Amino acid sequence: MTEKLIRTDKDYIAYLKLNDNPANSLSSEMMGAIQAELTEIDTNPSIRVVVFESASEKIFCSGHSLTEVKGMMSDKDVQAQEKLFAQCSMMMKQIQKISKPAIAKVRGVATAAGNQLVASCDLAYGSEDSRYALPGANIGLFCHTPQVAVSRTIGRKATMEMLLSGQMINSAKAEKIGLINKVVSSADLDSEVEMVCATINQKSAEVIAQGKRSFYRQIEMGLTDAYAATSQNMVKNLELNDANEGISSFLEKRQPEWTND
Amino acid sequence: MTEKLIRTDKDYIAYLKLNDNPANSLSSEMMGAIQAELTEIDTNPSIRVVVFESASEKIFCSGHSLTEVKGMMSDKDVQAQEKLFAQCSMMMKQIQKISKPAIAKVRGVATAAGNQLVASCDLAYGSEDSRYALPGANIGLFCHTPQVAVSRTIGRKATMEMLLSGQMINSAKAEKIGLINKVVSSADLDSEVEMVCATINQKSAEVIAQGKRSFYRQIEMGLTDAYAATSQNMVKNLELNDANEGISSFLEKRQPEWTND
Amino acid sequence: MTEKLIRTDKDYIAYLKLNDNPANSLSSEMMGAIQAELTEIDTNPSIRVVVFESASEKIFCSGHSLTEVKGMMSDKDVQAQEKLFAQCSMMMKQIQKISKPAIAKVRGVATAAGNQLVASCDLAYGSEDSRYALPGANIGLFCHTPQVAVSRTIGRKATMEMLLSGQMINSAKAEKIGLINKVVSSADLDSEVEMVCATINQKSAEVIAQGKRSFYRQIEMGLTDAYAATSQNMVKNLELNDANEGISSFLEKRQPEWTND
Structure with missing residues (x-):
């Protein structure tokens, strides 16, 4: 450096x-x-x-x-x-x-x-x-x-x-x-x-990583392709433990604890 | 429902x-x-x-x-x-x-x-x-x-x-x-x-329909394709009775009466 | 006319x-x-x-x-x-x-x-x-x-x-x-x-010409293509006498004199 x-x-x-x-x-x-x-x-x-x-x-x-x-x-x-x-x-x-x-x-x-x-x-x-x-x-x-x-x-x-x-x-x-x-x-x-x-x-690192990647990918696409790609991003995001923890904690009205995976 | x-x-x-x-x-x-x-x-x-x-x-x-x-x-x-x-x-x-x-x-x-x-x-x-x-x-x-x-x-x-x-x-x-x-x-x-x-x-329903369709179509195109497509939209729009009525009423300084076709 | x-x-x-x-x-x-x-x-x-x-x-x-x-x-x-x-x-x-x-x-x-x-x-x-x-x-x-x-x-x-x-x-x-x-x-x-x-x-005519052309070309491209095209535009721009004059005059703290080529 x-x-x-x-x-x-x-x-x-x-x-x-x-x-x-x-x-x-x-x-x-x-x-x-x-x-x-x-x-x-x-x-x-x-x-x-x-x-x-x-x-x-x-x-x-x-x-x-x-x-x-x-x-x-x-x-x-x-x-x-x-x-x-x-x-x-x-x-x-x-x-x-x-x-x-x-x-x-x-x-x-x-x-x-x-x-x-x-x-x-x-x-x-x-x-x-x-x-x-x-x-x-x-x-x-x-x-x-x-x-x-x-x-x-x-x-x-x-x-x-x-x-x-x-x-x-x-x-x-x-x-x-x-x-x-x-x-x-x-x-x-x-x-x-x-x-x-x-x-x-305050967010999950892995969720932010997936989101930033999907943002710059979809913005170069036509609408139909963008929705097809980001719908897959949603499904993949839901496989994360942090999605489960985030949604569960929200429904249970408590703070989430991320494991960043 | x-x-x-x-x-x-x-x-x-x-x-x-x-x-x-x-x-x-x-x-x-x-x-x-x-x-x-x-x-x-x-x-x-x-x-x-x-x-x-x-x-x-x-x-x-x-x-x-x-x-x-x-x-x-x-x-x-x-x-x-x-x-x-x-x-x-x-x-x-x-x-x-x-x-x-x-x-x-x-x-x-x-x-x-x-x-x-x-x-x-x-x-x-x-x-x-x-x-x-x-x-x-x-x-x-x-x-x-x-x-x-x-x-x-x-x-x-x-x-x-x-x-x-x-x-x-x-x-x-x-x-x-x-x-x-x-x-x-x-x-x-x-x-x-x-x-x-x-x-x-106040507008013709068919004109709005054609316009909304052309808007979302052209916005995904490059400039040359967008102008080619919308120029065709203009010609098609001019075939409508409402285009004739609209332009005629404007030139004759009266209110248009749409037939929505 | x-x-x-x-x-x-x-x-x-x-x-x-x-x-x-x-x-x-x-x-x-x-x-x-x-x-x-x-x-x-x-x-x-x-x-x-x-x-x-x-x-x-x-x-x-x-x-x-x-x-x-x-x-x-x-x-x-x-x-x-x-x-x-x-x-x-x-x-x-x-x-x-x-x-x-x-x-x-x-x-x-x-x-x-x-x-x-x-x-x-x-x-x-x-x-x-x-x-x-x-x-x-x-x-x-x-x-x-x-x-x-x-x-x-x-x-x-x-x-x-x-x-x-x-x-x-x-x-x-x-x-x-x-x-x-x-x-x-x-x-x-x-x-x-x-x-x-x-x-x-106040600018070089040729520099403005090249810039205006590159602007409308790159804006229709995806990011990677746009950077590839405009990087070539930079190299081509540097071949101009006006680029040499412009950068030299800046480093020498004097006004540039364009030859528009």
Whole structure:
């Protein structure tokens, strides 16, 4: 692990703190570190949720390292470029593939692939002074890949405005258009995210894992296929001891005790 | 028809009142009754719109009957489970397949498949004290199938928040995220929905039937296919006497008189 | 070019003013004129953005010419009808296919295919008194084709309400549901749109062209295909001189000078 990414586990929460001042960029080194942590978190039974945050109050994540990209351009190294964007796409998809919910806790600006990171997380909460942009066109490199995550999270007109203007939107607008779940004062942001994590921790880990998997699978299907797939997910979910315990405890008006299987 | 579902026709409106206290659950019996009514309504020339409502002010619909599901689990009856979820999916799709618009008029809480019912209706109006949740994970059974309808109606971040937290959202938030069309005071909810029904009743039944069918068909297609299909829908619509009457009356500045063919 | 469509180029902005009083309808003549202008604009190196506006303060665009449609009905000329809707779909797709951003600047009402025009533009700004409707069902001709563009821009419940009620929504609601980017006072609308155009003009024309193309391509794909396609778009974008200039100027903290290649 690089010091550019600091992982701190508090109880069942794995915090991944981007710590590469000043830009907190998604260099291949940073993405490799995130991928390695996500792989570990995916199967770590102690961890229930992963939270992305930044060491800096000013920049949550600024996207690709332009120094790194510039080097690949100077070398005319197309293979290295392809590898870089493949790695980034793989990491964004991994966030949705892992069995634990991922939350973006945003202070400062989230731009380009940093904004893609926010859009790719299952949930996102931002401080009042958080800001968001898809500014690639400003520097001659359109946010082609970031738009994939963003246009599947918010509406077309809002996405296009961010892409074509390259300008920052504030936290209130980000909430309004659905890029983040909620704006929270900077003072309360940590505890708000902790509370969200606590609601997730109250559930069965295996149920959440099955649910997250079924969500991203069904959303790419037509309606009939989606219902066929998720009906099978329901039957499979009912085979779990935790389904039996959950439904029994509900009918018996007591708290459930999960065994996570 | 079971007394658990009370159908009352007022003029051109078929009210389907869920009346299975206290939970108004979608037992297979309830769903069978709804399916039978929707089948009748689909071809009943007197009915122009169907409105789902509840006898209870506290619970609009709580989703599957947990007692019924628990029984199928105890019996390890996988076939019965598959049949149950297939029936539910079929009913939700039937709401969109019938030729008449379906409206959810929500008082109290709409949870799990009850929330799926709200999302599956063409339109939804909720009282100020209506509330909405996808709480399956709370009882060890993720809302796999309800998420299909909800994630096609509201944004991903909002859907995920409901799925992972399992918590209630209030009516204002439901309107904000697009789960319901409008929040109305409880005193005015009935008359508001009646007014919406009245606007539908002013249209040609056949035109609405063709339009509802084309809406759900095109929304699953790519852009080019969607335009090819709906262009054909336009030409077919123009063959109707009501298209001739509608356009003629508009050009002649008089009220149209529909023959619904 | 017909006088029904007035094109005025101001610097890098091509204004297309609908000027067919009183309805500003999308007759085949009007659509042909728009198509011809868009074809010219697409490859005109002086033009960076196209703005749709209306000569009338009351009607932005009322959709198809009902007189024209009525004539085709009286003649039972199905081929002419098919040709008309094919032309309209082609024009709406052309708006998204051209290499320059298209903006709807809306004063007055935008209805039926006029609303489809607003939804099909990349961006849309409306005056406080602008209004929007999908009123086809009112005159016996459902908005089958307009719904294609609208249902891909705003949520299902909002689209269905417009389709089934046929009623006008005001500018505030249009912004809230995402049909337009922003409501602006009528006095400030021109300058607001000019400012948006200015932000676009600050970017490289070739970068915007590649980005607009990749946006509409990826949005129809599944996630994995979308990332594969846009990763290739990133690599191709990096081959541009403007990417080199943009990234270099950013790292060197100076203004970029685009060569648009």
